[in-house]
Amino acid sequence: xxxxxxxxxxxxxxxxxxxxxxxxxxxxxxxxxxxxxxxxxxxxxxxxxxxxxxxxxxxxxxxxxxxxxxxxxxxxxxxxxxxxxxxxxxxxxxxxxxxxxxxxxxxxxxxxxxxxxxxxxxxxxxxxxxxxxxxxxxxxxxxxxxxxxxxxxxxxxxxxxxxxxxxxxxxxxxxxxxxxxxxxxxxxxxxxxxxxxxxxx
Numbered sequence: 430x431x432x433x434x435x436x437x438x439x440x441x442x443x444x445x446x447x448x449x450x451x452x453x454x455x456x457x458x459x460x461x462x463x464x465x466x467x468x469x470x471x472x473x474x475x476x477x478x479x480x481x482x483x484x485x486x487x488x489x490x491x492x493x494x495x496x497x498x499x500x501x502x503x504x505x506x507x508x509x510x511x512x513x514x515x516x517x518x519x520x521x522x523x524x525x526x527x528x529x530x531x532x533x534x535x536x537x538x539x540x541x542x543x544x545x546x547x548x549x550x551x552x553x554x555x556x557x558x559x560x561x562x563x564x565x566x567x568x569x570x571x572x573x574x575x576x577x578x579x580x581x582x583x584x585x586x587x588x589x590x591x592x593x594x595x596x597x598x599x600x601x602x603x604x605x606x607x608x609x610x611x612x613x614x615x616x617x618x619x620x621x622x623x624x625x626x627x628x629x630x
Contacts, residue, residue, distance in 0.1 A: 432457075433517035435524050442547055443613060445606050447554075447586065450511035461602035464588040466553075468580065471572050472596040477565055486539060486563060488570040489531045490620045494522045497529040497541045501555035510555060518554070521545060528619050530571045532563040539563035542571065549615035550582040551575060568595065574619060582612040 431437065432455065433448065441447065445459045498518055502510035521527035528551075531541040540563025542556035551571070558564040575583060584605075588597050600608075 433513060435517075435520055435526070438517060438521065439526060439545075439547060442545055442552055443609070445602070445609060447552065448514060448517075449509040450514055451509060453511075455511075455513075458586075459602065460587060462599035463602055463605040464585045464592070464597050464599050465605065465608070466572070466583045466585055466592065466595060466597050468572060468576055468583055470596050471569075472594065473569055474594060477562060477569065480562055481566060481569065485534065486566050487533045488566065489533060490574070491522075491528055493531055493538065494527070494529040494543065495519050496538065497531060497543045497557075498555075500538070500541070500559075501543065501557045503557075508555075518543065518545075530567040530574075532558075532560075532566045532570075534560055534563075540567055542567045544571075546617070546619050548613040549580045549617045550584060550609060550612035551580055551619065552584045553586070575617075578617045578619060579615070580612075580617050580619075581615065582608050584609075 441457060446457045449456050449458055498510065498515050502508050502515060518527050526547065527543060527545050529541055529543040532539045537559070539560040540556070540558035542553060542564060544551050544553040556564040556567060572583065585592055585597055588599050
């Protein structure tokens, strides 16, 4: 079986693994410790809260998913998101298991993120911005949508300085797998309704 086929890919996530293309080779990773963003303890910086109240950006969901993935892959310093990974995650989206959160400034796609949903877990894959703070707005919007829908686990894989400002913590792999197992027993929907038509992207 192709390891990037939807069934294999979803099984890998359910067991705590995710793929990355590292120097041309497809690798399956399961970090220990694992970084998560506790949904009940997210810290939104004051300046970001003020920005969001100004309504400079519009947040949309699943209206331009493939464009979000390609934008995350388009980095001058290289990326782990290879063409075969792009194709695989577009297929996951077509099956309803992958979603994008998009931040728009008028007609401009200013930033966003994408990830995979299983049960009450969301696995954040990558984010990008073309305008300052747009990816942060996408992350806060994701958290708000997850809380409203009853999700219990937001996996961000690795901690970094950017995410730590929001309250990301690292937990042992054994604890992560236990939380993941509990989340998979539940059913949550991130984006209500059918997947949007992407013909305009």
